[in-house]
Amino acid sequence: MDDEWRAICDKFTNAQNLTDVESRKDPDNDPFRSKYKARELLREIYCSLKNFEEPPVDGQREDVFGQGFSGDSPAGLRAAKLGAVEYYLGVNHVDTEELSAGQEHLMNCMKLLERCRVSSENVSLFIHVRNQLGILWAGRDETETAQGFLETAESIYQRYMKEDGSPPTDMTEYFTTEEKLLTHQERTKRFELAYTHTMYYLAQVYKNLGETERAATYCHSTLQRQLQLNQFSPMEWALNAATLSQYYITKGRYMEGRHCLAAATVISGLAGEVPSEAAAQESETECERREQLRQKRAEIARCWIKYGLNLLQDAKKLLEDNIGELDSDRQEELKRARRREEEEEEKGRKSALLFGSEDTFDSIASLEEKVPCLLPLDFTEARAVFLVGQTYVTQAKEYFQMDGYVTDHIEILQDHSSMFRGLAFFEEDLERRCKMHKRRVDMLEPVCNDLNSQYYLMIRRQMMFELAETYNEMMDLKLTLANRQADTESLDNHTIKKFNSLCSASAKYFQMFLDSLCSPEGKSPEHLEEEVLRPALVARFRVARLHSQLISSVPTMQLDNLNRSLENYKYVVEYCDAHPEAVAAVETELELSREMAGLLPLKINRLKARMAENN
């Protein structure tokens, strides 16, 4: 018996070794060689175990914490051992792409366990087998089934920790000799890790079920448990935290977002220094490490950029009046509300989610303090947010250079431009505001013109639209400034020239955008796709307005401009008449277009009459 048992233990160790170590060295054309060998050993173990006498049974099965064999009874231990072999066979089959067979073995394990009560001897197996079944079913897109297994695993863990909590036996210990049993510390670590995996799988399951809030909570728990158990690779952890921050940002929860980002930055620091270029040229591993660290830190920087950008944009949305200007009454009201909140907060510190281990907690907190997380309410506050964002723009661009990373680089430029736009909203000096928009044009225009239109169609469309709008904005600002000095009729030549050039530039980019929607033969589409419907109609509307705004003293040019204008207003009206479903998307623009399409012909006729008179 003793020898026989020793043989079983040896076989098990061997199978584990084949699965975990040897299998990595298997050749490409025979990738599962070691796994197949391990499978044979497991089968042998199973047969040997089966041959051992079945102990007498007493008690009926019920729920897992109720009746059944107690875990440390002979029958309970036998079931656990057989169950463990079934479990390993199951995992083995899943690994070798025989999912149905794998499922069968895992279910056998479940059946064996069903007869036992949860105890420190078998609780680990209870959790592991459910984790595996969860993975298996999630892989088949049967998410609810997976959810069932994983949620049961979760509740078994919680109940066990509440009712017992002693470091449970690890499954590998079923097949080890006395002297090789694990320490309590090691047992706890393995058990907690299995449960961490349950959390991680549940996070994915909830994501797949569309329960994002819940998924985010489980992501957070997974990350925090990893930190506590000291089971993580710093860069990977940091990227996960940074990604999670993006979830909070989209929900407008900036305090949580900031916390995730600060944690990401601190933990990514644990990955060490970026190897120098010289070191990278010396060795391939250093080269790869350099690439990895630079890239991932740049990714985290980009998450910070989005943080700043959204903060500015949300503040703008909150503060703008119906013509998009800063509403100062609202500003005052919000400032008062904030002062009240701050007083409240003194009494009880807000409980936000928290990351950190003993070593990292302070660093995370101190980084957090340097970045605002409240919506900025005036220029000074907006500027502070902008500057944080801009620092990260510089950092991200160092890695994502145009040559090699076109799409990423442009995306960063677009964010930078949007941040300028957010900041400009708070700027009261119109000259300076105009200069901010000029900065946006300077960063986008050359790139937009250089981009290959076939490969970067989508990005170009976005950029053309943004440039058009920026020029439009600048034109409006110039006009407002000029009007402060004089009325439109008496604008000086220089101002008129400036105004017209901004006006034409805006119209040009709107037109380029519209052209990009045309067929290769230059025909504009009869039906506008949903995604471009509003932008396309708005672009038409703007082109119409811009042409009617161009200042010219030459009647023929005036006439041309008015005709172009009319043509575009008519397009909007006619398109909406032909496609009633489009009306909802452009209600305001449509109303104005109808009005203008009615008025412009009168104006055109008057002009024509005047021209005829003068001839």
Added chain:
Amino acid sequence: SSQLAPSSDSNSIKVFVRVRPLTQGSGLTTDGDQNLCLTVTSPNTIRLLSKPEPRTFTYDHVADMDTSQDSVFSSVAKNIVESCVNGYNGTIFAYGQTGSGKTFTMLGPSELDNFTDELRGVIPRSFEYIFFLINREVERSGQSKSFLCKCSFIEIYNEQIYDLLDTASASLFLRENIKKGLFVEGAVEKFVNSAAEAYMVLSTGWRNRRVASTSMNRESSRSHAVFTMTLESKESINEVVNIRMSQLNLVDLAGSERQKDTHTEGSRLKEASSINRSLMCLGQVIMALVDVSNGKNRHICYRDSKLTFLLRDSLGGNAKTYIIANVHPGSKCFGETLSTLHFAQRAKLIKNKAIINEDTQGNVK
């Protein structure tokens, strides 16, 4: 103008599902399994005999076991090849479990050298058709139009890119250029003048692919293979030279059953778990594309897998794309078939998205 845009019908990805016949004596473990888990109920619906209720899936086209190679080509590739010659980018993917007939569909029977065989697949037929169209265009234009055709063939294995036309080379990098778009730096490009030459390039590379035997299947591709044909047309009309570039990507994905890697974590299976990261990310990207975000600006830290990055234009971009989802009808393959059908359905939802950051207020005065 050389500016191109997709026409309105090209925006969604089309999906073609093909059911392979049952096999006998091929050494597959699915041999002898005469129980079917699905039926083709119409030219665009398939019913999966799931429990408790059978489920029906709808696609652009569903082909049953008797469908000929020629009819697959006509439905899937003909149109894409035509648009390619007219300057659009096009992509054809083959997706499915190992042993479900991807290679047969794309290439034809293995070890096929005679490419006039009735059983030749989508790829050789596409080559023939491309050169037929090219020759016709050149003739029609009275030699004022000329074409240049180059091929490259790469493999993505373990998230590394290898050149199948130059096996001695180390792994390659993906890069982007403002003028050239996305490209694999250093990949060999072979000029070809006929379908036969293109086929030569393909079969040379095909032999270099990483293939493995498992008990599940006799032969299973461990890598994604991407064959790219770049067409450049030059037309001189009245001293003006008009140049158009387009790409046809033919992609054979690694067996979809290895999606399990989505959930493995830690170092336990590091080697094995990264084999198919590309495929896993492909699914994720699709989810992300389908997912309607609330208009907020966000950044997702994870770089696309090499495969999705390379094919970005084909997944919701500026290209015509067809996915051929191959399924095995045997009841033993139920799980994998279900997962393939789910994947194919998600793929249908991808749309060409142009997000315009537009100011909705402010300028209307």
